[in-house]
Amino acid sequence: MDLQLQGKRALVTGSSGGIGEGIAKTLAKEGVAVVIHGRNEPSANRVAQEITATEGKAFVAIGDLSKDEDALSVAETALSALGGVDILVNNAGGYDQVDWMESTPSKWADMFNNDVISMVRLVQHLAPQMKELGWGRVIQISSSAGVQPYAFGPDYSAAKAAIINLSVSLAKDLAGTGITSNTISPGPIMTVGFEQLWRGYAKTKGWSDDWDEIERNVVKEVLPNPTGRVGRIEEVASLVALVASPLGGYINGANLRVDGGYVVGVN
Template sequence: MDLHLRDKRVLITGSSSGLGAAIAKALAKEGAITIIHGRREEQASKVAQEINQDGGKAFVVTGDLTTNEGANQVVEKVLSTLDGVEILVNNAGSYEDRSWTTSQPEGWAEVYNANVISMVRLIQLLVPQMKHLGWGRIIQIASGLATQPNASLPDYQATKAAVLNMTVSLAKELFQTGITVNTVSPGLIATEGAKNIFHQIALHKGWGKDWAEIEKHAMQEYWPNPTGRLGRPEEIANMIAYLASPLADYINGANIRVDGGGVGAIN
């Protein structure tokens, strides 16, 4: 299927590794011009090089989105390089392994800044030029934990719930501008980072060293779902590619779950 994304300009935040890198590669395969963002230029350049060697078009921009100055520098570099962006994928974020008893209010503020305010900064900086273009896509990455929270990671989960709310509000704000705003909520995804973590957990829990066996235990303990496995980065990336395309014009203000059925909800 041709998604009509050729030469669309895309900024994917936090795309120097993991899920963000998979999103960038999927969009590049559809002909989009991708901007790889991260804090480490070496990592971001590696992803861009892989895309360019595969026949795609990728550029690199680095910067810290948790400050106004850093976000401004990122957007200035993007606009000076490509003179505009049609698609923004707000993927960058962070979390710490904290509980209700170990987290401090300052930590809640830090993760909220990293996972929500960083998105707000880019939205406010890039939406004016999207309005001028008369067409745009804003896609936010949340989590199944936004609507089905656990006791652990309460600060992180709260930020992802905020993203869902923000998406609906922004979609209404951009009424009839040609810009749509949607959220994708992944379940537990087997990125390389997640695999490394689960291999370490497996050592302590006696799950063995075979990834298939480790994945089975990880799914059962951390993300039980009817599909019976963890998600793949490419499965999230393919959904985002569709939402970013002109074919998805009538999808707006939505939360799209890609979680193997792990969230026990009708929507």
């Protein structure tokens, strides 16, 4: 299927590794010129170089999106490098697994600044020029925790719920502009961090150190889903590419889950 993305331009935040890296590489394969963003310049350069090595177009923007000045710099770098931004993928964010009584008000504020307000900053910097273009895609990456929170990490789950909410509000605000706003909410996804977390957990449970067995046990005992496995980065990235494309123009204000059925619900 031709997603009709050839020649489009995208900024993917938090794309120096993990899910963001996968999204950027998938878009680049579809002919999108991408700006790789992160706070670690060597990691961002690596991703960009791997894209250009396969004849894709990639540039780098470094900055901490929790800071107003850095967010502006990242937006300006993207606009300068690409000549405009058609697609904004707000993927950058952090996670700190703490219990309710350990999560201080200041930690809540930091979580919202890093995971929610960082997205707001880039929307406000880039949506106006999308309006001038008469076309655009704004995609927020949230989490299944946004609709099915855990007992632990309450600040994280609440921030992810806020992301889903702001996407709907933004879709309504941008009505009639040619710009859509959507959320994609991954469930458990196989990343380096995910594997490290559960290898550590496996040791406390006396499980084998064979990863295939660990994955089966995690899905069976801790994170059950009807599909019976953990998701892969490519499965998230493929949905992002569809939503970002002209073919996804009638998808707007939606929260699309990629979780194997992990979330118990009808939507």
